[in-house]
Amino acid sequence: MARRAVKRSAAGFVRGVRVPFTDPSGGKGFWAAFSRAPAHRHVRYRVALPGWRGRDVTVVFLSDLHLGSHAGDVGRLAAIGAEVKALAPDLVLLGGDHMNMMTFGGGRIPPEAIAAELAGWSLPMATVLGNHDLEYGAAAVAAAFETAGIPVLENRTAHFAIGEDALRVVGLADDMHGEPDLGLVAAAAGAELVLSHDPGIIYDLPEGAVLLAGHIHAGQVRLPGLPPLRMPPSRIPRALAHGHHRVGRRHLIVSAGLGCSALPLRLFAPPEVVTVVLVAEAA
């Protein structure tokens, strides 16, 4: 899995912030009072998946956990797990950025603790890695998830049984920090879902592709009725920062994610749990 080297930020060398993280409780000490998570919402999309002939497939998509970016995030994730299980999904896909790499504010939860909580839901699951996971250390995060039984689809494909049929999920490495293997995507063959952290990869996917991505946090801090004030590095424009869009004949679903980066603050960009119902194309 070739990947361009990712520079670790100065945060990795500040006392108490240095990886690997060691506090599975995600304690935030003094910062706890200033870093409560806003209420998350549930959003639901229905997408006709080219080539799919099976029954409807319920996919829950969780992205940008940045677990520990808010006080009480460990309990919050367990509560979200109960909500996800109540949705009875066929599959849970994770869009990466599991790690909280904020310089200040604590809540630095090791990837083993995050993976253990997710694996404890006992649902079919797979993930890709985000730029903050790469900043922590791609090998360490991937090893934690693989050890917990959650496949890390960094330029890898997995098949999930849906009744008598098999849904193909292609995970691509990050668009800006990795080397996505576009040869894995064969949308013309159909019955395939693409998972990647940064939605900017949509422009390189073939017509008919269906992409689930995160990364943008819906801007994280917005003013009502206006596009995001600030965007993380990505090829995706502000107009496609969040929600379900058509890009040519491709479907792009960009989750607002659940956690925060830089500051534990969201304004007019609520965190969300996304459900995507994949249905067969009309004959």
Ligand SMILES: [Fe+2]
């Ligand atoms: Fe993120």
